[in-house]
Amino acid sequence: MRTALIVFITIPLIEMIVLIEVGSLIGAISTVGLVVLTATIGIWLLKLEGMATLVRVQEKFHQGQIPETELLEGVMLLVGGALLLTPGFITDAIGFTCLLPGLRRPIARWIIQQGLLRAVNMTGRPFPPNPGSRGTIIDGDFKEEDR
Numbered sequence: 001m002r003t004a005l006i007v008f009i010t011i012p013l014i015e016m017i018v019l020i021e022v023g024s025l026i027g028a029i030s031t032v033g034l035v036v037l038t039a040t041i042g043i044w045l046l047k048l049e050g051m052a053t054l055v056r057v058q059e060k061f062h063q064g065q066i067p068e069t070e071l072l073e074g075v076m077l078l079v080g081g082a083l084l085l086t087p088g089f090i091t092d093a094i095g096f097t098c099l100l101p102g103l104r105r106p107i108a109r110w111i112i113q114q115g116l117l118r119a120v121n122m123t124g125r126p127f128p129p130n131p132g133s134r135g136t137i138i139d140g141d142f143k144e145e146d147r
Contacts, residue, residue, distance in 0.1 A: 015088030015090055019088060022089065035089075049099055053074050056070045057070045069108050073105065073108045076107070079095075080097070080098025080099040081095070081098075
């Protein structure tokens with residue numbers, strides 16, 4: 001909680017310093033125009049990449065595969081879109097990193113390979129229980145009865 005507080009205080013302060021410095025170099029109107037331009041490009045890119053990611057998720061489902069990378073990319077798109085709507089050049093840089101497929105996909109694959117995220121089932125326990133195993137398999141028969 002303390003780290004989040006520090007981040008939410010530090011990032012806007014750094015953004016203001018950068019905006020003031022850029023404004024002193026290129027002018028206030030140009031700086032505001034640049035911030036609006038990056039937000040506009042970001043929204044367009046978010047829509048474009050969001051649709052492409054959704055199509056890849058559906059393709060993986062139709063192939064019977066789990067679209068883990070694509071789902072993480074979707075989360076990254078949401079974060080990137082939110083950062084691009086936040087005025088500032090540092091958040092824009094991070095936002096574009098989350099939106100550009102050439103950067104987003106390798107980062108998503110790396111996060112999954114490092115095991116930084118694990119799926120959690122409805123009980124709150126990690127899924128699968130043991131990496132490399134499919135859990136406990138119970139063999140049984142059932143009989144449908146008409147009521």
